[in-house]
Amino acid sequence: MSGNEWLIIGMIAGFLGLMIIGIPVAISLAVSGFIAGYLGFGSSLFNLMPARLFGVVTNYTLLAIPLFVFMGVMLEKSKVAENMLETIGKAMGGLNGGMGLAIILVGVLMGASTGIVGATVVTVGLLTLPALMRRGYSPSVSCGTICASGTLGQIIPPSLVLILLSDIVGESVGALFAAAFIPGLILAGIYILYLLLLGVFKKELVPAIPAEERAETSKKQLVKDLIAHVMPPLILVFAVLGSIVGGVAAPTEAASMGALGALMIAILSRRFSPALLKETLHGTLVISAMVFFILLCAQPFSLSFRGLGGEQMVHALFEMLPGGEFGAILFLMALLFILGFFLEWIEISYIALPMFLPVFMNYGTDMVWLAIMVAMNLQMSFLTPPFGWALFFLKGVAPKGITTRDIYVGALPFVALQLAALVVLFQFPALVTWLPEAIGW
Amino acid sequence: MRMTIRSLEWLVEQLGGLARFCVLALVLLVATNVILRYLFSIGPVSLQELEWHLVSPIALLGLAYSMKHRADVRIDVLYERFSMRAQALVDLVASLLTVAVGGIIAWLALDYVAQSYQLNEGSPDPGGLTMRYLLKAFIPFGFFLLVTQGVSDTLRAVVQFSDPENPMELPASLSSEASA
Amino acid sequence: APAIATAAASKETFNLKMTNAYPPGSPFYVQGPGSPMDFCKKVGEMSGGRLNISHFAAGELIPALEGFNAVAQGTVEMNAANAYFWAGKIPAAQFFTTVPFGLNTQGMMAWLYQGGGLKLWHELYEPYGLVAFPMGNTGVQMTGWFREPIETLKDLEGLKMRIPGLAGKVYSELGVTVRLLPGGEIFPALERGVIDAAEFVGPYQDRRLGLHKAAKNYYTTGWHEPTNVTELLINKKVWDSMPKDLQMIIQLAAQASVLESLSWSEANNSDALKDLVENEGVIAKPLPAPIVSRLKEVTADTLLTMANADAQMKTVYDSYMAFKDKHASWAALSEKPLLNM
Ligand code: NA
Numbered sequence: 001m002s003g004n005e006w007l008i009i010g011m012i013a014g015f016l017g018l019m020i021i022g023i024p025v026a027i028s029l030a031v032s033g034f035i036a037g038y039l040g041f042g043s044s045l046f047n048l049m050p051a052r053l054f055g056v057v058t059n060y061t062l063l064a065i066p067l068f069v070f071m072g073v074m075l076e077k078s079k080v081a082e083n084m085l086e087t088i089g090k091a092m093g094g095l096n097g098g099m100g101l102a103i104i105l106v107g108v109l110m111g112a113s114t115g116i117v118g119a120t121v122v123t124v125g126l127l128t129l130p131a132l133m134r135r136g137y138s139p140s141v142s143c144g145t146i147c148a149s150g151t152l153g154q155i156i157p158p159s160l161v162l163i164l165l166s167d168i169v170g171e172s173v174g175a176l177f178a179a180a181f182i183p184g185l186i187l188a189g190i191y192i193l194y195l196l197l198l199g200v201f202k203k204e205l206v207p208a209i210p211a212e213e214r215a216e217t218s219k220k221q222l223v224k225d226l227i228a229h230v231m232p233p234l235i236l237v238f239a240v241l242g243s244i245v246g247g248v249a250a251p252t253e254a255a256s257m258g259a260l261g262a263l264m265i266a267i268l269s270r271r272f273s274p275a276l277l278k279e280t281l282h283g284t285l286v287i288s289a290m291v292f293f294i295l296l297c298a299q300p301f302s303l304s305f306r307g308l309g310g311e312q313m314v315h316a317l318f319e320m321l322p323g324g325e326f327g328a329i330l331f332l333m334a335l336l337f338i339l340g341f342f343l344e345w346i347e348i349s350y351i352a353l354p355m356f357l358p359v360f361m362n363y364g365t366d367m368v369w370l371a372i373m374v375a376m377n378l379q380m381s382f383l384t385p386p387f388g389w390a391l392f393f394l395k396g397v398a399p400k401g402i403t404t405r406d407i408y409v410g411a412l413p414f415v416a417l418q419l420a421a422l423v424v425l426f427q428f429p430a431l432v433t434w435l436p437e438a439i440g441w
Numbered sequence: 442m443r444m445t446i447r448s449l450e451w452l453v454e455q456l457g458g459l460a461r462f463c464v465l466a467l468v469l470l471v472a473t474n475v476i477l478r479y480l481f482s483i484g485p486v487s488l489q490e491l492e493w494h495l496v497s498p499i500a501l502l503g504l505a506y507s508m509k510h511r512a513d514v515r516i517d518v519l520y521e522r523f524s525m526r527a528q529a530l531v532d533l534v535a536s537l538l539t540v541a542v543g544g545i546i547a548w549l550a551l552d553y554v555a556q557s558y559q560l561n562e563g564s565p566d567p568g569g570l571t572m573r574y575l576l577k578a579f580i581p582f583g584f585f586l587l588v589t590q591g592v593s594d595t596l597r598a599v600v601q602f603s604d605p606e607n608p609m610e611l612p613a614s615l616s617s618e619a620s621a
Numbered sequence: 622a623p624a625i626a627t628a629a630a631s632k633e634t635f636n637l638k639m640t641n642a643y644p645p646g647s648p649f650y651v652q653g654p655g656s657p658m659d660f661c662k663k664v665g666e667m668s669g670g671r672l673n674i675s676h677f678a679a680g681e682l683i684p685a686l687e688g689f690n691a692v693a694q695g696t697v698e699m700n701a702a703n704a705y706f707w708a709g710k711i712p713a714a715q716f717f718t719t720v721p722f723g724l725n726t727q728g729m730m731a732w733l734y735q736g737g738g739l740k741l742w743h744e745l746y747e748p749y750g751l752v753a754f755p756m757g758n759t760g761v762q763m764t765g766w767f768r769e770p771i772e773t774l775k776d777l778e779g780l781k782m783r784i785p786g787l788a789g790k791v792y793s794e795l796g797v798t799v800r801l802l803p804g805g806e807i808f809p810a811l812e813r814g815v816i817d818a819a820e821f822v823g824p825y826q827d828r829r830l831g832l833h834k835a836a837k838n839y840y841t842t843g844w845h846e847p848t849n850v851t852e853l854l855i856n857k858k859v860w861d862s863m864p865k866d867l868q869m870i871i872q873l874a875a876q877a878s879v880l881e882s883l884s885w886s887e888a889n890n891s892d893a894l895k896d897l898v899e900n901e902g903v904i905a906k907p908l909p910a911p912i913v914s915r916l917k918e919v920t921a922d923t924l925l926t927m928a929n930a931d932a933q934m935k936t937v938y939d940s941y942m943a944f945k946d947k948h949a950s951w952a953a954l955s956e957k958p959l960l961n962m
């Protein structure tokens with residue numbers, strides 16, 4: 001191996017090392033990137049850094065982060081979220097895992113309105129984690145469910161991953177959006193099935209609200225509560241979705257409808273006060289900046305990865321590509337999975353995919369299907385410890401007492417469920433290709 | 442030393458106030474743009490550009506602010522098992538590295554902003570916003586502010602080492618608020 | 622000694638980086654016949670490996686529109702884009718891509734290569750330490766996709782359209798609400814009716830984005846972009862340090878790319894348009910004459926006002942317009958009757 005290749009390996013090891021002893025993730029990324037890059041190619045390439053940082057803070061689609069976080073924090077501070085979950089928990093009756101299902105539902109609905117993992121995970125985490133803890137859910141199951149639900153937005157359209165992939169594979173954005181719809185629901189279905197099974201076999205991890213407490217609320221009161229507590233946030237999510245579907249707002253700007261709606265709910269429920277607004281702005285700023293901090297500090301790391309020839313290293317792996325369409329797909333999936341341990345998905349798509357595509361074109365692989373397989377795999381990389389964006393973002397908003405270990409342990413079963421979903425799509429490609437053909441996209 | 446820490450963090454907090462205002466402005470602006478366009482077909486290019494212009498101060502002035510409020514993401518698998526002294530040491534190293542990273546990026550970005558100023562860079566769209574260098578200036582400014590917070594955290598760690606009996610009060614952390 | 626120096630110089634190898642304003646995988650703009658990646662490959666072969674240009678699509682090294690600054694600064698040696706992206710720094714630059722109701726492709730090539738256009742371009746970029754050459758051309762573009770038919774000027778009032786740049790300003794004078802949107806959001810926005818109309822490129826590229834699934838009225842022709850020149854931007858210090866033969870290779874490879882990309886576009890657009898109309902139910906038709914003449918009036922005013930406000934732009938404007946007048950009288954007697962035959 002060449003010197004630069006050792007530097008790349010050193011950079012990855014250095015990053016993991018700094019991160020594991022408790023240096024902030026963002027700082028670990030930047031430090032390892034700067035040092036390895038400086039040793040490898042001096043300071044020249046780093047002159048491109050400011051342009052990359054500028055690209056991050058002026059990225060139009062990232063507008064959705066502060067907007068959705070505002071919505072989440074406002075709902076949390078005004079106790080709307082808490083009341084909603086409590087009521088859902090009661091309405092689910094003796095069904096163990098019932099509140100967990102609510103989270104997946106929120107994840108699906110939020111995923112249908114944005115493609116930004118940071119925004120969804122953070123919002124769902126803020127909304128639900130404290131209530132779940134109080135209700136005696138296992139920390140790791142809760143964290144895993146939140147992270148997995150939060151990443152559903154990547155596959156459920158509209159999604160950033162699909163937009164980028166559409167360019168790379170040369171299929172229309174619409175075709176990929178339509179193709180991802182059923183797989184996204186399948187994934188959500190698999191998550192739900194998992195929680196229901198936990199509810200049957202390990203009910204102490206996902207307990208229902210105790211019968212005596214449920215008995216305190218009459219049927220009539222419960223219906224009232226459902227209307228009072230569940231309707232407003234549900235209307236909110238439908239407002240976001242509805243403004244996209246109804247042609248009022250483009251996907252990114254639709255997030256503002258959620259933020260504005262959360263403000264209105266707080267005002268109408270007489271919980272609004274200047275102090276509440278200030279707290280909400282504080283929370284939104286701190287959480288949004290935390291997400292941007294990691295996105296910004298990932299830039300020195302990925303710039304050095306490129307500058308040191310990381311791309312060529314991946315290309316060299318490509319030489320090991322086995323023959324046959326089946327082997328090639330397995331190899332691609334494995335490679336994406338491994339790269340997902342330390343690279344972010346944009347960098348992975350840019351580096352790995354352009355090499356593979358010509359091979360699959362030769363095999364006559366359906367590019368829409370391949371793109372969805374890739375998107376699903378990239379989504380999985382958000383969940384894989386140790387470097388999964390969803391895991392970091394949740395850690396940032398988790399209450400004290402939730403450890404990184406809880407989050408890591410909780411994410412693992414969902415990684416396995418994702419693998420299962422990939423196998424299903426592999427066996428039944430029509431699940432992907434049917435809808436775009438049926439509606440003519 | 443405690444005095445210095447308080448004044449550095451006062452600065453971070455004040456500029457954080459500006460960024461908080463930008464969050465509110467962003468929410469209202471994007472919603473207003475959507476509503477004006479849908480109901481009245483009004484949509485000035487300048488107001489559309491202002492949307493993503495507001496993200497820059499939120500993200501960059503927010504860096505130091507989120508650091509001050511302990512909202513940085515850390516992996517605590519080993520950290521939580523360390524002794525107090527070892528934790529303080531990790532904190533010290535983290536703050537020194539923060540100062541270094543912030544300093545390097547702020548320094549790298551100076552030329553970038555200067556070039557934009559010399560080019561008198563503005564929006565390529567007629568009716569768009571001018572003076573794009575002001576927008577770009579948030580990069581060195583935000584990272585310089587991060588250095589400020591990093592220095593403050595370094596001093597905190599030194600206080601922790603030299604006078605462990607009298608730890609400085611920490612600013613309210615995000616997670617304790619979130620769970621409150 | 623001079624002979625030895627020349628021999629030494631000619632053995633020198635140049636390892637350069639080229640960034641691109643367009644995302645990875647884009648046909649024409651990034652890869653395929655006559656594209657920037659194709660250019661890099663050809664230059665490498667023609668120079669026997671003395672010119673190695675590594676190509677980076679938008680976002681791979683720097684974001685889409687940061688190429689100008691990066692090449693001026695010298696961190697990257699080359700960039701592929703369109704000059705009108707730099708209008709926020711150099712308003713006159715847009716004339717080197719296209720302007721509404723401006724020269725057609727033949728006229729544009731004639732002005733650039735024979736009418737002093739290229740020389741003006743170089744003078745304009747000299748203070749920034751840059752050299753530029755045409756490196757591609759999409760040919761004429763299309764007015765765009767409209768959800769509802771456009772029959773009168775009244776139909777434009779309150780119409781929400783995705784259209785960037787100078788043409789957006791002209792449309793807005795006619796009551797159109799201009800919406801800026803990144804490429805990926807055009808389709809969902811048009812499909813759901815957040816916008817009523819969208820402009821992108823031409824039949825081949827538009828079909829790839831799926832715009833025909835979102836709106837069926839495809840208006841023509843590209844009054845707003847009668848031609849569209851791809852710009853090869855080079856850091857001048859690097860350019861000046863190159864031996865004559867390598868400079869010549871770059872210039873001629875760029876010219877070859879213009880020819881190849883243009884003929885590629887013409888061929889693929891005819892196929893794509895046929896497919897759109899015959900298989901996708903797209904209605905392709907010219908914009909009604911009263912609308913065109915109103916757009917033309919407003920464009921003339923807008924360009925003149927802008928030129929009068931900027932001395933550099935005035936110089937380029939004068940040269941361009943003088944050439945256009947001359948060329949228009951010739952084309953009226955040569956090309957126009959030919960197309961009507
Ligand atoms: Na989504």
Ligand code: NA
Pocket residue numbers: 340341342380381382383384385386387388389
């Ligand atoms: Na990962």
